[in-house]
Amino acid sequence: MKVNSELIFRRRSIRKYTQRQIIDEATILHFLNAGMCAPSARNKQPWQFIVVNDPAILDILSERHPYGKMLKEASLAILICGDKGIDDNESYLLQNCAAATQNILLAVHAEGLGAVWLGIHPREERMHMCRELFSLPECIMPVALISIGIPDEEKSPNNNYEQSKVHWNKW
Numbered sequence: 648m649k650v651n652s653e654l655i656f657r658r659r660s661i662r663k664y665t666q667r668q669i670i671d672e673a674t675i676l677h678f679l680n681a682g683m684c685a686p687s688a689r690n691k692q693p694w695q696f697i698v699v700n701d702p703a704i705l706d707i708l709s710e711r712h713p714y715g716k717m718l719k720e721a722s723l724a725i726l727i728c729g730d731k732g733i734d735d736n737e738s739y740l741l742q743n744c745a746a747a748t749q750n751i752l753l754a755v756h757a758e759g760l761g762a763v764w765l766g767i768h769p770r771e772e773r774m775h776m777c778r779e780l781f782s783l784p785e786c787i788m789p790v791a792l793i794s795i796g797i798p799d800e801e802k803s804p805n806n807n808y809e810q811s812k813v814h815w816n817k818w
């Protein structure tokens with residue numbers, strides 16, 4: 648069990664990539680499968696995923712997301728969206744999409760690739776940018792964008808544990 652949870656501690660936000668390479672479809676489907684394995688409220692699985700592997704669209708995203716410059720070298724991006732047609736509770740949509748996003752980040756790391764979570768919701772201008780670029784229907788809420796590439800940086804494992812944030816049996 649400890650060996651598997653190493654993956655959680657070793658995942659870091661990777662923002663530097665070597666040159667773009669094609670990521671094969673089986674690997675991409677594996678990432679999506681990981682996303683769809685996430686827990687969701689009432690098991691509604693109210694998510695939709697936009698896979699971006701067109702370099703021209705990755706370039707546009709790199710220019711339009713204020714912290715998305717790394718997308719210029721990214722091989723792939725995945726936009727995680729909440730589907731209000733499946734669940735109209737926005738809070739649950741966000742929580743469900745966040746769980747799916749983290750699952751994808753871990754799956755990407757497990758494959759030896761690098762990824763970073765780029766915030767979309769609740770920034771109106773970023774949500775608008777995604778709505779326009781991908782012609783999203785009204786009921787689709789863009790939540791998070793994951794930039795994925797061949798890592799060109801190494802980071803030490805996370806060690807964020809803080810005793811002061813842990814409360815046993817009472818505050």
Ligand SMILES: Cc1cc2nc3c(=O)[nH]c(=O)nc-3n(C[C@H](O)[C@H](O)[C@H](O)COP(=O)(O)O)c2cc1C
Pocket residue numbers: 658659660661662714763764765766767805
């Ligand atoms: C909701 C959310 C939004 C984020 N937005 C961005 C972003 O726009 N740009 C970016 O470079 N990183 C973004 N991050 C990644 C965080 O900066 C990163 O997870 C944090 O600094 C901790 O680093 P680590 O992932 O290496 O542990 C975001 C993370 C979350 C959870």
